[in-house]
Amino acid sequence: MVKPFVPQLVYIEPRALAYPLGQTLKQKFERMGIEIRETTSHNQIRNFPGNNDFQKYRNAKSTLVVGVRKTLDFQSSKPSAEYALPLATGCMGHCHYCYLQTTMGSKPYIRTYVNVDEILERADQYMAERAPEITRFEAACTSDIVGIDHLTHSLKKAIEFFGERDFGELRFVTKFAHVDHLLDARHNGRTRFRFSLNDEYVIKFFEAGTSRLIERIEAAKKVSDAGYPLGFIIAPIYIHDGWQESYRQLFETLHDQLPAKTAVPITFELIQHRFTVPAKRVIEKNYPNSKLVMDKDERRYKWGRYGIGKYIYKKEDEALLQETIEGYIHYYFPDAVVAYFT
Numbered sequence: 001m002v003k004p005f006v007p008q009l010v011y012i013e014p015r016a017l018a019y020p021l022g023q024t025l026k027q028k029f030e031r032m033g034i035e036i037r038e039t040t041s042h043n044q045i046r047n048f049p050g051n052n053d054f055q056k057y058r059n060a061k062s063t064l065v066v067g068v069r070k071t072l073d074f075q076s077s078k079p080s081a082e083y084a085l086p087l088a089t090g091c092m093g094h095c096h097y098c099y100l101q102t103t104m105g106s107k108p109y110i111r112t113y114v115n116v117d118e119i120l121e122r123a124d125q126y127m128a129e130r131a132p133e134i135t136r137f138e139a140a141c142t143s144d145i146v147g148i149d150h151l152t153h154s155l156k157k158a159i160e161f162f163g164e165r166d167f168g169e170l171r172f173v174t175k176f177a178h179v180d181h182l183l184d185a186r187h188n189g190r191t192r193f194r195f196s197l198n199d200e201y202v203i204k205f206f207e208a209g210t211s212r213l214i215e216r217i218e219a220a221k222k223v224s225d226a227g228y229p230l231g232f233i234i235a236p237i238y239i240h241d242g243w244q245e246s247y248r249q250l251f252e253t254l255h256d257q258l259p260a261k262t263a264v265p266i267t268f269e270l271i272q273h274r275f276t277v278p279a280k281r282v283i284e285k286n287y288p289n290s291k292l293v294m295d296k297d298e299r300r301y302k303w304g305r306y307g308i309g310k311y312i313y314k315k316e317d318e319a320l321l322q323e324t325i326e327g328y329i330h331y332y333f334p335d336a337v338v339a340y341f342t
């Protein structure tokens with residue numbers, strides 16, 4: 001069982017201490033006996049302990065930086081939401097395929113922002129611009145926010161904030177099962193709580209440092225019992241020996257464990273495995289013994305934004321993946337909604 005995240009080292013920006021959450025976190029980490037250092041900027045942390053890149057990378061991922069979010073312009077977050085809600089950046093997990101490895105580059109440490117009220121005020125402005133249309137916010141674009149929220153409770157605050165809004169909805173996804181403190185949040189059905197799931201093979205070989213499948217499913221049950229709209233992201237869907245039976249077992253287990261009826265239909269979002277050339281380089285550096293196969297000859301190239309394309313499965317493999325996974329969903333969860341396959 002993966003224990004709730006505890007940082008090995010904490011950095012705090014002095015101006016973060018002007019916010020109540022900054023003070024609370026400082027006192028909390030002092031009580032926990034964790035080394036605390038000062039930093040002038042949450043973007044400037046360097047010189048992590050370690051004799052080589054490999055050790056430094058691991059130590060950086062165990063480091064939490066408490067800072068103030070300066071940029072209050074939100075990124076877009078298609079296809080699952082209109083905007084990303086920036087509560088934190090970085091993750092303690094070690095998923096080999098994780099896109100944060102490339103997007104965060106030399107800053108793999110975890111940053112949490114204490115100016116949550118200012119971030120939520122900005123969300124209010126975005127909602128006002130689009131009202132009466134609903135604006136959806138995704139809180140897990142740049143981190144696994146649930147994985148650190150037992151320390152900060154920023155996500156809980158955001159859940160209750162959206163619980164009181166008429167024109168906004170919150171969503172996030174997690175691979176962590178540490179959800180107990182979120183169960184009594186006054187969500188009013190306006191937050192969709194999603195879990196990222198995969199078959200046993202992918203979780204075993206590529207998702208180190210995250211909660212195991214059965215733990216995530218147990219957490220999903222609790223979340224469903226707490227009345228949250230529930231969803232699952234199956235990603236990355238990955239072809240390996242025996243994948244069809246292995247994914248079938250995933251849906252069978254899910255079906256056996258979850259309540260037969262949920263208040264709101266369960267949603268499934270389906271994302272096939274993809275990689276970019278820069279991502280492949282970073283993965284091979286950070287996880288040199290990974291079994292993750294990234295063979296361009298077995299994929300097709302899809303042009304992306306900013307001129308950086310990605311390698312996805314060939315048409316016939318893609319069609320088989322979609323048909324197989326959607327077939328299992330229709331069989332085991334006939335009332336569920338498949339939001340997209342990409």
Ligand code: SF4
Pocket residue numbers: 090091092093094095098099100143144175210
């Ligand atoms: Fe990346 Fe999510 Fe894994 Fe964290 S849990 S390393 S955010 S894929």
